[in-house]
Amino acid sequence: MIHLHDIRYVRLGTSDMDGSIRYATDLLGLQIAGREGKAVYFKSDSRDHTLVYFEGDPADHTVAFEVDTQEELDAASTFLSQQGYAVHQGSVTKCELRRVRAFINFKDPSGNSVDLVYAPHHSGRRYFPSRDAGITGFSHIGLRTVNARRDERFWTGLMGARVSDRIGDAPLLRIDEVHHKIALFPSSYPGVQHINHQVESIDDIMRAYYILKERNIPIRFGPGRHPTSGAMFLYFEGPHGMVYEYSTGVRLIKPEDESTYRPRNFPFTPESFCMWGSRPDIPEFK
Numbered sequence: 001m002i003h004l005h006d007i008r009y010v011r012l013g014t015s016d017m018d019g020s021i022r023y024a025t026d027l028l029g030l031q032i033a034g035r036e037g038k039a040v041y042f043k044s045d046s047r048d049h050t051l052v053y054f055e056g057d058p059a060d061h062t063v064a065f066e067v068d069t070q071e072e073l074d075a076a077s078t079f080l081s082q083q084g085y086a087v088h089q090g091s092v093t094k095c096e097l098r099r100v101r102a103f104i105n106f107k108d109p110s111g112n113s114v115d116l117v118y119a120p121h122h123s124g125r126r127y128f129p130s131r132d133a134g135i136t137g138f139s140h141i142g143l144r145t146v147n148a149r150r151d152e153r154f155w156t157g158l159m160g161a162r163v164s165d166r167i168g169d170a171p172l173l174r175i176d177e178v179h180h181k182i183a184l185f186p187s188s189y190p191g192v193q194h195i196n197h198q199v200e201s202i203d204d205i206m207r208a209y210y211i212l213k214e215r216n217i218p219i220r221f222g223p224g225r226h227p228t229s230g231a232m233f234l235y236f237e238g239p240h241g242m243v244y245e246y247s248t249g250v251r252l253i254k255p256e257d258e259s260t261y262r263p264r265n266f267p268f269t270p271e272s273f274c275m276w277g278s279r280p281d282i283p284e285f286k
Contacts, residue, residue, distance in 0.1 A: 001160045002079065002158060002159050002160050007066075008065060008120055009047070009051060009120075010050070010061065010138075010141060010195055012052070013053075014053045024040075024042050024053065025042075027215065030043065030051060033049045036097055038054055047122060047137075047138070050138035051195070065114070065117070066116075067117070067118055085107070087105070089104055090104060100121070102118045103116060103118065108154055110145045133199065135197045136197075139196045140178070142185055142193035142195075143191075144284065145185065146186075152171045152184060155182060159175075164179045166265050168266070168267065172228055178252060179230075179231075179253060196244075196245040197244070197247075199248050205223055205246050205248060209234055218236065219237075220237055223278065224277075224278035273285055
């Protein structure tokens, strides 16, 4: 079984680089961390970068997870190949573009593109936001799945994730003590469904709500509170329809609780997504 240390970055294609840069800095509150060719890197914490926009198909998404050693990366490559997955070794040039020492790429059973990376760069300078968004870091992603039960088995059986809770067939998966770093939502096609950044407090969520409303950015869900993770949240629309989320107060499942914790199963109803009564304008949440 593969051990995922943490989620690392998301790479997104864009057909409007200038607009995507403006959104990531002026609205989302990220800091430009550099430019390489047709790609722009953004940081949200001590990592070198956590989001990349590159000139390309807006449906081209890749999410990356970090492993601890080169030996773990090599073993993961062999293991996935033995399981029938096409594994691509990152070239020196592509490693430089991803700012890692080594990586492999493969697709999960639904076709989501995944990088496993070793020795990704950290930043020698602290994250300095382009606006006072209160972001404390990139935290999790929602992935679309065309077969949630099959993909749950992939992420738990091969990738070492654990189920924290389920909403209908949608599992919320943890790879450390945070309630979830991956959420799988049933859909008819693959891709990143939403991107989450943690913020310091509910004040940051409400401040963002009014800023986004003033700028006519569609609010897709919230403000609200998830009964699963306990996090207070706000979902809003980004470039090419990508959904971004701010949240705060996410539940932690400590190592000492692992042996006794049991996933809860919530029905696929609006109340299972928000305990305050907000109704989502997100297809996968309906």
